[in-house]
Amino acid sequence: MLYPELFKSLESARWNMSTDIPWDQFERDRISDEQLRTIKMNAVTEWSALPATEMFLRDNRDDSDFCAFMSIWFYEEQKHALVLMDYLQRFAPDYVPSEEELHKVRFEFDPAPALETLMLHFCGEIRLTHWYKRAAQWHTEPVIRVIYETLSKDEARHAGIYLKYMRRAIERHGDEARLAFARIGVLMANTKTAKALHPTNLHVSKARYPEDSVQSQLPDPGWLEQWLDTQIHFDDIWEQKVINGILRNLSTLLDTPLQNAKDLSRYRRAMVARMGGGAENSQQAAG
Template structure:
């Protein structure tokens, strides 16, 4: 099991909201209304760990190890929302999200392949790490800068934990896992070709609720994310390239094969998908009672 080891690792570096955040360094002159509103939106977005955890537990019912790890991930992600709300409570109480605004983004996600979802959230942690690093640079008020730097480090650690579970899945499921990870990796490393931000909070996850079936679509301002990225923290091509490079680097380590570009990863995806299809065809054509190789 990975959960006991991951629990100890994350427990050893866990930060304390009361003592590790330099609340007394707050400088009101360096916090604009525009900046404060983005903190509210991120506080609500982080609350999405609640429906995401419900999804993970439902779709990984047969995996008690990973489900137990969700106790750690859920706690730390909800603390992200909490520390942002605490910042607002102390310094901009008029912008603290209401319980209804938080509850609005708790809705059921459609079932999805567990392996693809795992890879999707690994990439999401990589992307959010870079978003928060950029947000820390954009903000001018020292306390919120420290908070975003702290959250960015958490997201990086979460990505590392997901990577451990991905390695375990490859040992267990082989090419099926490789195909799932490569498929989602190609998608999530191709953000420059899409009109929307490729992150779990901005993907459609409940067909019956369309068009309000993404986390972002249920925020008080559904257009906030794209504006925050492009106009405020200016998450430009240079930063997007950093995300792509991290995804490709980790895919290279995971697959033990170098991927210098999304195109190379896509070629690998086609190769492994073909192997999975061939194996399925062979198994399907086996004589009754025969055991496929």
Template structure:
């Protein structure tokens, strides 16, 4: 019988949960170290974090068959919404004119098209790794000490969320075998190939509702749809070295759960093709056709 992960994850995440009043050094704020440009990026991050709301609605809809994972969403949703809340609290205290309106927040709540649960799980696992690195990079770029502390704090949450998703991926490998391997490898190749696509792939900027195109991404519904690329490239300067760290973490974790070493995306893609061929053989030739590298 499978063991539910939710009780254990609740206990471990509860043990390290931070308190917004006690654990954020609000009294250390230094107005001279916060520029208008920096403050605006905080507003945009607060809105993007609010998109955990439609993501949770998607997860619960598409994982109706999995009560263990759906229960874990209560933790993930709470902590992600707290990220939006702490960024808004920072603005409320120190830059109230930049506080997002309810309309700006509600604009990123829109239905995501149904998607295969295993692929979505892997997508968000990679997204947590990427966000952990984005926020660590943002903390280094900021000069005001309170917001630096906030970004460091929420970056650690994202890392823990990635670890929780990895636990559910391991469980899926036991339950679904090669079907899970194929889904995880497929999304792993996509998400670790950002340097080749010249686009920082993350759930924030992926197309998730065909009917709403071109306003079918979280990014497209922000007050400034061009903000994300500008933040990454021109402001926090999330460069090739940082991107390399993201790719390394994705490959390292897939190496662990697949029990095979992947040093490059190409090696992972070759493994993906192996799994697809194995699935096709099991299904009498039906299934996904391997894509060219």
């Protein structure tokens, strides 16, 4: 089992919301209404760990080890929402999201293949690591900068743990797992399609279409693109950092050099050929 050691490592890295955030260093003249709105949107987005956890527990009923890890992941992700809301409650209470706004992002996700979902969230954690690094740089108020830096480190740790479960999946499922990870990786590492691609803005409920993503349920559904493009300026250089992180980790995981999405696409095609053409079709049908 991975959970016992993961619990110890995450417990040792855990930060305290009361003592590790320098609340007394707040500078009111260095925070704007525009920035406060983005903090609210991030808080609501982080709250969506609730339906994601419900999805993971449902779709991984046969994996108690991974579901046990969800207890930590869920706690830490909800803590992210809480620390952002605490910031707003202390310094700008008019921007604290309402319980109704928080509850709106909780809806049932459609069942999905566990391996592909694992890979999606691994990529999502890498992306959030860099989004929050950039957000910390964009903000000018000292306390919120520390908060975003803290969240970024948490997301990086989560990515590392998802990678451990991906490695275990390859040990258990072999080429089926390799193909699942490569298939999602091609999408996530393609510069033409990857920008803003994160589990919270993917279509996850056919019955709710077109309002079938977490982002569509936010108080401002168009917030994410504005945040990335015109506020934190998550440009091509930062996007490449995300893609490089995905490819670097997949190169080690799959034991093959991957310099770009084309390399990964070739790897995927080779896996399909090795497993027989029906393998990709069956995975696509499952997705």
